[in-house]
Amino acid sequence: xxxxxxxxxxxxxxxxxxxxxxxxxxxxxxxxxxxxxxxxxxxxxxxxxxxxxxxxxxxxxxxxxxxxxxxxxxxxxxxxxxxxxxxxxxxxxxxxxxxxxxxxxxxxxxxxxxxxxxxxxxxxxxxxxxxxxxxxxxxxxxxxxxxxxxxxxxxxxxxxxxxxxxxxxxxxxxxxxxxxxxxxxxxxxxxxxxxxxxxxxxxxxxxxxxxxxxxxxxxxxxxxxxxxxxxxxxxxxxxxxxxxxxxxxxxxxxxxxxxxxxxxxxxxxxxxxxxxxxxxxxxxxxxxxxxxxxxxxxxxxxxxxxxxxxxxxxxxxxxxxxxxxxxxxxxxxxxxxxxxxxxxxxxxxxxxxxxxxxxxxxxxxxxxxxxxxxxxxxxxxxxxxxxxxxxxxxxxxxxxxxxxxxxxxxxxxxxxxxxxxxxxx
Amino acid sequence: xxxxxxxxxxxxxxxxxxxxxxxxxxxxxxxxxxxxxxxxxxxxxxxxxxxxxxxxxxxxxxxxxxxxxxxxxxxxxxxxxxxxxxxxxxxxxxxxxxxxxxxxxxxxxxxxxxxxxxxxxxxxxxxxxxxxxxxxxxxxxxxxxxxxxxxxxxxxxxxxxxxxxxxxxxxxxxxxxxxxxxxxxxxxxxxxxxxxxxxxxxxxxxxxxxxxxxxxxxxxxxxxxxxxxxxxxxxxxxxxxxxxxxxxxxxxxxxxxxxxxxxxxxxxxxxxxxxxxxxxxxxxxxxxxxxxxxxxxxxxxxxxxxxxxxxxxxxxxxxxxxxxxxxxxxxxxxxxxxxxxxxxxxxxxxxxxxxxxxxxxxxxxxxxxxxxxxxxxxxxxxxxxxx
Numbered sequence: 058x059x060x061x062x063x064x065x066x067x068x069x070x071x072x073x074x075x076x077x078x079x080x081x082x083x084x085x086x087x088x089x090x091x092x093x094x095x096x097x098x099x100x101x102x103x104x105x106x107x108x109x110x111x112x113x114x115x116x117x118x119x120x121x122x123x124x125x126x127x128x129x130x131x132x133x134x135x136x137x138x139x140x141x142x143x144x145x146x147x148x149x150x151x152x153x154x155x156x157x158x159x160x161x162x163x164x165x166x167x168x169x170x171x172x173x174x175x176x177x178x179x180x181x182x183x184x185x186x187x188x189x190x191x192x193x194x195x196x197x198x199x200x201x202x203x204x205x206x207x208x209x210x211x212x213x214x215x216x217x218x219x220x221x222x223x224x225x226x227x228x229x230x231x232x233x234x235x236x237x238x239x240x241x242x243x244x245x246x247x248x249x250x251x252x253x254x255x256x257x258x259x260x261x262x263x264x265x266x267x268x269x270x271x272x273x274x275x276x277x278x279x280x281x282x283x284x285x286x287x288x289x290x291x292x293x294x295x296x297x298x299x300x301x302x303x304x305x306x307x308x309x310x311x312x313x314x315x316x317x318x319x320x321x322x323x324x325x326x327x328x329x330x331x332x333x334x335x336x337x338x339x340x341x342x343x344x345x346x347x348x349x350x351x352x353x354x355x356x357x358x359x360x361x362x363x364x365x366x367x368x369x370x371x372x373x374x375x376x377x378x379x380x381x382x383x384x385x386x387x388x389x390x391x392x393x394x395x396x397x398x399x400x401x402x403x404x405x406x407x408x409x410x411x412x413x414x415x416x417x418x419x420x421x422x423x424x425x426x427x428x429x430x431x432x433x434x435x436x437x438x439x440x441x442x443x444x445x446x447x448x449x450x451x452x453x454x455x456x457x458x459x460x461x462x463x464x465x466x467x468x469x470x471x472x473x474x475x476x477x478x479x480x481x482x
Numbered sequence: 483x484x485x486x487x488x489x490x491x492x493x494x495x496x497x498x499x500x501x502x503x504x505x506x507x508x509x510x511x512x513x514x515x516x517x518x519x520x521x522x523x524x525x526x527x528x529x530x531x532x533x534x535x536x537x538x539x540x541x542x543x544x545x546x547x548x549x550x551x552x553x554x555x556x557x558x559x560x561x562x563x564x565x566x567x568x569x570x571x572x573x574x575x576x577x578x579x580x581x582x583x584x585x586x587x588x589x590x591x592x593x594x595x596x597x598x599x600x601x602x603x604x605x606x607x608x609x610x611x612x613x614x615x616x617x618x619x620x621x622x623x624x625x626x627x628x629x630x631x632x633x634x635x636x637x638x639x640x641x642x643x644x645x646x647x648x649x650x651x652x653x654x655x656x657x658x659x660x661x662x663x664x665x666x667x668x669x670x671x672x673x674x675x676x677x678x679x680x681x682x683x684x685x686x687x688x689x690x691x692x693x694x695x696x697x698x699x700x701x702x703x704x705x706x707x708x709x710x711x712x713x714x715x716x717x718x719x720x721x722x723x724x725x726x727x728x729x730x731x732x733x734x735x736x737x738x739x740x741x742x743x744x745x746x747x748x749x750x751x752x753x754x755x756x757x758x759x760x761x762x763x764x765x766x767x768x769x770x771x772x773x774x775x776x777x778x779x780x781x782x783x784x785x786x787x788x789x790x791x792x793x794x795x796x797x798x799x800x801x802x803x804x805x806x807x808x809x810x811x812x813x814x815x816x817x818x819x820x821x822x823x824x825x826x827x828x829x830x831x832x833x834x835x836x837x838x839x840x841x842x843x844x845x846x847x848x849x850x851x852x853x854x855x856x857x858x859x860x861x862x863x864x865x866x867x868x869x
Contacts, residue, residue, distance in 0.1 A: 344869050353869055356861055362869050363860030367808040371787045378497075378786035387497045398779050456778050457771035461751060464766040 077147040088155040105282035111237040114158035118192025136187035142325040153330035167319035169196035199229040199243035216245035225291040235284035257305030320446030321396025391459035394452040401443035502560040518580035527694035533581040542613025550592035569737035576741020581695040590617035618659035620650040634667035646703035656699025670718020750824040811859035
């Protein structure tokens, strides 16, 4: 980690306890309690596909900024507080049960912001990060392409230099929340004669402009935060290059590192309580359903509830362990993939159990009781948690190769000039 | 294909050890390497013995029995957090599939030292800490369920003492123990006594165990008279103490399982690099690499949840019972999942008596089902959540 990202544990910063006390006074005076919000408001709060959620999140972020609680681990010179992960953790504990700008956390605060911090120019940091802190700028990722996602270094979006600008042409996909965003970190190819990792360049691209044709993709659960973009002669200034020209893989690698931490739940830049469901602890909704369906005395049902509860707790415990291991360099940076994999696998099991316990109530609305089809809908979307943020197959490759040191997978395109690499249709 | 194995530090198990804890870890590891390895387990088993008293006494000198006992009672921890220190030893016990009464002696020593009448048992605590005497914990009902309340032996007040009747099962190293911490029920409620193994009316019957050196026993009490001085704490007031003992024992059991898994993964990983099929090492096959990724994740999660449980019990936090059951429910299951898969990856050699992996599988299987199976603990979590 570069010196700039490690929130300075230097002398003269506010103590965690004093910071916590300040948060404890400010939060109830300024934020709404989740318990006082309607069901519709709670759903909207975390709904990436709802434009209203973004408007509200930007307002909330501005309130946090004015209150002195924005960008806790971001350096002061870019509008943050320059505090430590311990301060962030204290804030997250205090703010549990209150309304926060959930949708801004991934990828804006936890992936794109940290990547700009690590790899961006001074000018880029001063231009973008303070706006992010104030809720004025939302950042997203333009990484995957219709031709593939896991083989990220094989992108074929073309960037051609023309004097002081680059012209971008190509297509991007699965760019979650792009419709609501201002800028995207966009990975392109600038040198087609170099092997695939050595001809890439990362840009900060303005999303809302005519040359970017954006459409939304409807998902199985009815949401449509996934987006697809066609870049048609998009003009980008040379000053928007993040990192070096043809050095885009270093930036993307850093971005993926932050992504794995964010998706696994281990990012120090995540602000807000982790995994808050509508009614508090994630197990609560399951317990409600078990009681309503008369299974509270069924040992099998009780066992499954216990299993779900355990998985949730262990996920947090594992995050704490892996983050501590990476911080003390006892575990390599690749260990972020361990929490990413656990996140995907445990979500799969939890969703499975949800359908098992909710039974018919997960597939049909009860005319007399609450509609609990969310268990069924979660099941339809079950694999999303093993795909988004890098597939669990890639996480398994990373764990076995970079942590256990097992041989890397054979790659037919290694050291081959990219324009000679075989591609599918 | 040339394969360079990147060394993985086994010290990665623990991230933030103090120098005292590191010393405890390395001294324990060195000692077990010489005196408590799988070779020792095999020779003890051949001789029909469970452990060597001399080795146990030497282990006691290294602090194996002292961590849960306060200094003024003759114990003393390495870091001030005795249970955390004990889990460091427990992991080493697992890494070596070591013999000995580590978990039960520590649990009983803590129970006596924490009792309201600890003074009356100070001499015995001293003998346990010195490794001179070995104690075990008798609390389980026959028939296999683990809930301590369910199987309480009846204790009837009689003159200045009590008379015990009933049966305990699953008494770890019951045939080796010099003293038993007995859970009984009096009209006032759960009550504990500490009694010598040879007490008249107490018969100890060995139960052959899946683990070659961790024997169990059934203990029968037939009008066994014990003096009032045998009471640990007040009559009828043992329920919270028993819960505490269960938490301590489970944390130590989980630490042993974590060590068992760590060692099996170490030697199986090495095997993946050394074994070649179709001209390439097993470690180069993606299908197998992905299984190692899963096992690495489970093992890291096991270490995380064991450490979280140990911390909660160490600090006597309100969520200690919940975190302990979470840890046991997960580790009990995943430890055997991992070892079974490692048996598979070894091929035929994995199911031979000659290969050591069965010694680890035996230990993990016994740990999995004693003091509550993963299913039992999942249901206990539901109880604690008041579902």
